[in-house]
Amino acid sequence: MGKTEKITELKIKAKNAMTKNKLDEAIQLYEKILSLNAEDPVTMNEIAEAYKKKGDLNNARKYLWDALEAYKNLEYYPNATAIAKKLLNLGEDELEIMEIMADLYSKQGLIGDAISTYYGLAEKFMKENDIDGVLTTYKKIVELTPKKADIRLKLADIFVSQEKIDEAIEQYQEVEKIYREQGRVDDADQIKMKIAELRGEAVEEAPVQPSEAGKAGEEEFVFEQAKPVFEESKETAPVEEAEPLVEEEVAESIEEELISAIEGEDTIVGVPQPETASVEKAVSDWMDWVTLAELYESVQSIDDAVEYYTKAADYFFETGDYERAEELYAKISKLKPFELRPIQKLIQIALKTNDKSKAIEAYISLHICLKKRGAEEEAQKALEKALKIDPHHPVLQEYFPELAVQEEVKEEVKEEKVAKEEKKEEVVAEINFEELLKEEEEAISIKLQEPTPGEENIDYLLEQFKEKIFENISTEDFSSHYDLGLSYKEMGLIDEAINEFKIAMRGERERLKSLEMLGQGYEDKGELKTAELIYKRAIEKETQKDPVKMLAFHYHLGDIYARQGKLKEAIKEFKEIVEIDPEFGDVKEKIKELSKQLMKSAPTKS
Template identity: 25%
Template sequence: MSKASQIRQKAQELLQKGHVDKAVQEYRRLITIESKNPNLYNELGDIYLRASDKDQAVQSYEKAAVIYEKVALYNNAVAVCKKILRVNPERTETMAKLAELRAKQKLEGEAASFFAQFVEAVLAGPPSMLSRAHKDVDRIVELMPECEAILAKATELYVQTGMRLRTAEIYSKLAGMAEAAGDANRTAHYRRKLEELKPELSAEETARVAEIEGSRGAAGAPAAAADEGIEAVAGEEAGSGVIEAAPDAAEETGAETAEPPAAEAAAGTPAGETADVEPGAGTEEAAGDESETSAATGGEDADEAHVRDAVEEAEMLAAMSRGREPYDRGLERRKTPVESERRGAREAAAEAAPPPAPPLGESTESRELVEEITSDVEKDDLRSHYDLGMAYLEMGLFTEAIRDFQIASRCADLQLSSMEMIGHCFLKSGEARLAVKQLLRALDIARATGADSLGIHYNLGLAYEMIGEQARAREHFEEVYIVDMAFRDVAEKMKKLAAVS
């Protein structure tokens, strides 16, 4: 057993005896040995909560979230952010970070839901919060430049911060998006918003808006031109003296983290525990609040209602995605039921479009960090090998991921999850035939044990589609469709295959 493992074991024994302060001291020793291990910061945060030291707990959680994000373990970062909000439900920088993390994962519905909560919290807070918030908004808009719900919500904050040109640019872009979608009502709504704002613009700003609108119209609403204009406006207004933004929260605290607060706190999960965290917790309440607001404003026109509906739709999508979200690996190892882990593997395996691979230098740095984090993993610590496989998978290092999933599959509780992930890795690396072999084995186990098999069927459909066996692909997509027609893009797959046949 390594020195780090010995210290951790001693700390756990002290906790069992109720010696919390001494356990904290042991964890501090441990962190001097493994300063880049996010699991240790997360565990230390839990111990601080037991000692009723909320400030230290939040600081530890923030450090954990930063490192998880660095190695692309976004679900772990999300789970830690949710812990922070259970401790401090009003922490807006954490709300923004949740939106950013989900945006990085291309989970548009949840990103929009978390973003809406963040903006509402900022607008309801003291004016000083506005000056710090626009950088967070800029970052999330940049990650989700085509999400109508996020863009529309961003204008609410930009108007309040005096960023008129930025707001006008977004209205122009939204109008172009609505026009491209053939929605005359939405197009008219955003055009009217833009016209209402124009009298407040300077001559130079008005010319800038006209230039971008002209370029969009001339090229058939090119998104790139619009985005360039918006980015330029953001840069100009940020430095124009209208609003002077405070430094990024990441620079101030070392971590930006977030989650929907109220509903998760109401769920009854103690702040110091790692629970089976459901992403988007609280979004149903938020959607309900907005629905009530809409009903109360009986005089609002149809276009205003549509914008509100766009935000609500995003929040509903987030609520629908619950229960199919990847398992927050490594944070819930001791307390999450096996079925939750399998459910998480199913969704991770069902990701049809993984995030783009980082540049070579960044990938190498992340890889080294993952290896350092897991340098003390014992050979028989199968759950840690599963976590390591997930880290490699999320970085696009499929060979390394397969190796660790194969080791983890020796654990009965992890066998099905690991086999799904191995098949997923083969699929992502272009080895469709190997993916089929692996996933068929996983399907046999799922049938024998009565475990959830939607993710396996979906990925078998993808694999057969890749090798040109359309009839078999359709069979597996049908198995998904008859159980959950909203599962990822299975409805589109069915329609496409029906047209081919």
């Protein structure tokens, strides 16, 4: 017998021993496997599970650590992440595990998850008053988005406030390099002057260009002697609220930017440059913000695209063109899924237009966004608002099927006590769109209070850094979330798998397969009614689009009915499959077996 065959035989015996709860025998068999293949992370995980069941947590942790390293060496990062979760559940050091998980997320391209985890780690350091731990973690966050100058500037401000001048200079030097790569020579020179000022060197201020002098809203950099205070760096000049721009002035600013691109400043590579005269003629209304945003988006300059989409969306919102505003805020939210403002504006639009479905969808997006940002309490409030509008809404039930099942149980109890008409009145009475709109308008208007210059504290600086970080997280990789969900499920981390599938199902390509795995996750938890609801809703919603893709959902639903003893319903689901694909799995055998059971259970005629 060869080595591979021997390992396979031992694994079968070990699994049988685990099934019979013969833990010592299973452990011995797993150890034999590892003696033949010392780098097998699957066996390491299984022997850890045996030790855990036995109550020997020290050995369980030891083998899980071995499995973690083995998966990392193999670059199986989703599996390594699942092992790290297991270690966390067994009580290993939370800070250490969070740092490992953040690194693993980044290796999978899940930058949003990596940043959220690092931010959670920084919060824990903050609670322990470990400012060095906070700053070290923030440096790691910055390295996840190395070309984001605005984030580095915020971190530099924090370093200055803590009198860590060398670290601040390091960040400013990186910003200067980024600006020069982008052709932003004036900004780079200003940063260079700041570095010199922090070093205590004599600085000769760069002369102001006559064409730039007196532009509305622009501020000069004023460098004072280095001291532990916050000085907010601006990449773009703010518009003064006291004198709102008229349409003509806005058009001129777009014209200047486009002409600047044509003449070689900040030229967008790969995009045909129009004639100057045509630009002057074209820049005439607010839709030019959208055109410019689309231009930036086409060359992956997402920050600039979002800036101009936001200008246009805000204009349409303020002028009551909610359809256009909604379209643009939705686009912004897709480009920046961790940014709260566009989602809040979508909620406002839905409430202003009395669109129940869109309000619920936006509240669900807000719930997911807040959860990813670590704001659990606020996330729960967003979900409660969606439930308040309509707890039975299909969109809500799709993302939170367990809540739908709970509502069904509640309704069954209510129907025994309350008349149907009274129940309807009660639900309608709970919906108050005006009240919800007022809450959302108040929420979106709350901003971090600007401190008096010279009195900025570390809490303010950290909050500024946090907001800048989440503003810069771009579109999520739904495929990676799906893969991670599979790894969690494979390792028995069902709740974690369910969370990943809920995120992945927001991706167009991952939607159906994530829904299927979501149902299987609830089946693994023994929550058959929830799984049943997921499969039924998918079939109702998707069958007309592509019946073939629904075959697996019919199969799972039939299987659930069979387990519940609903033989007729199960046979019906399996026959739906045979009509489209007679060779699908073991569906013919299932129909035959269930039909026999149904005949046996049928009452005999006397």
